[in-house]
Amino acid sequence: MSGVRVLVDATCVSADRGGVGRYVDGLLAALARTPDELSLSVVCQRTDADRYLALVPGAEVIAAPTAVSHRPARLAWEQTGLPILAQQLNVDVLHSPFYTSPLRSSCPLTVTIHDATFFTERDHYDKARGTFFRSAIKTSLRRAARVIVPSKATSDELVRLLDADPSIVDVAYHGVDPAAFHRPNSAEIERVSARLGLAGVGYIAFLGVMEPRKNVPNLVRGWAAAVADRPNPPALVLAGGAGHDDAIDEAVAAVPAHLKVVRPGYLRPTDLPGYLGGALIAAYPSHGEGFGLPVLEAMACGTPVLTTPRLSLPEVGGDAVVYTGEDSETIAKDLSELLADDQRRAKLSILGTERARDFTWDASARVHLETWRRAAGKGD
Structure with a gap:
């Protein structure tokens, strides 16, 4: 196959x-294992330059101006400095991994659109954020040579809601890094439990941003109803960004x-296996996901998962x-039944670990590579 130069x-x-960072890091690490098929350049924030130099040996890593650490400045640089950089590097394709992309470019653009919930779950976003991302998605669908999505559900929603051309939309499932997410040993579990103040205490784990779409209030109410009358009731840990x-x-x-x-905020990446793998459930x-990376990561850690059948999650x-269900009463019922069934949780632990092995960043990288070849006119 013909090689392709990508920024x-x-x-x-x-x-x-967070989820976007784990996507980009996992993808780039996998792409580093395809040196004969890809000439890769990565532009990043200055604080990430050393990280990507180590993560993607052989790639050209460029530190962007310091100001891009602030979102308005980053979006402005995306429209001005990024297209100039792509032209200077003479790349075949410029890839934007988070919804937005330059309006003008000297080479074909590809964009990752993570989900369509800005259209289907409008009430779960504040007005400014929802308006911005709906506009960005429409623009990217109009401007990009090809679009990458992390699930068939997201592809279907873009076609249904926005009349996207299905022939330019490619599904690249996210992966899970087994070195980062694995069944933890007892020392990893004990370290995180002690840090959370839960040594010797069982707990239910949530991981994600505390936004309305994640349905955390109903989880809190459902958990409280499910465990209130249990001896030694398990705690609820809400980990993730405010x-x-x-x-x-x-x-x-x-x-x-x-x-x-317990509301610890962000946990260190090295704590996540012990946190997820140490949980009872x-x-x-969620009311809807474009993929649902925390579900996959919990499965990889051998944790039984309770989730909803919304959009991509199945x-x-x-x-x-x-x-x-999404209501607190159904959550309470199903959570209570799962807590009471040790055998079912043990079976789910095995099934989840096995299924998680099917989602690899190497497979995702292969789809990205083919997308870029097609965008550059070098693919099938």
Whole structure:
């Protein structure tokens, strides 16, 4: 196959390494294993330059101006400095991994659109953010030579809602790095439990940004109802970045005094296997996802998962997770039944680990490579 020269804009990756960061890092590490098929350049924030030099040996790593650490400046540089850089590097394709891309470019553009919930779940986003991303998605569909999405559900939604051309949309499932997400040993579990103040205490784990789409208030209410009368009730841990869902505080304030809610904020990446793998259950009752990376990562850590059958989540969980509703009553019922069934949780642990092996960054990288070849006129 013909090689292709690609510039990946990683300036959108934030220091906390949320879902977008794990996508970009996992993809670039896999692409580093395809040196004969790809000439890769990566532009990133200055604080990430050394990281990518080590992660992607052989790639050309360029540090963007310091100002791009601030979102308005990054978006402005994306329209001006990024196209100039692509032209200077004489690349075949410029890839933008997070919705937005330059309006003008001397080479074909490809864009990753992570989900369509800005259109289907409008009430779960504040007005400014929703308006911005709906406009960005429409623009990217209009301007990009090809579009990458992380699930068939997202592809279907873009076609259904925005009349996207299905022939230019490629599905590249996210992967999971087994070195980063694995069944933890007892020392990893004990270290994280102690840090959370939960040594010797069982807990239900949530991982994600605290935004309305994640349905955290109903999780809090459902968990409280499910465990209130249990001896030694498991705690609920809400890990992840602060969002804009004030209803979470209201739900937590109503939790009975004998139950424990822990809100540690972001956890270090090295703590995630111990956190997820040490949980009795990972609960993720989202209203809708473009992929659902925390579900896959919990499965890889051997944790039974309770989630919803919304949008892409069945593509990720398959028959290896338990599906629940979005209301607190159904969450309470299904969570209670799963807590009471040790044998079922043990079976889900095995099924989840096996299914997680099917999602690799190497497979995702192969789809990205073919997308870039097609965009450059070098593919099938």
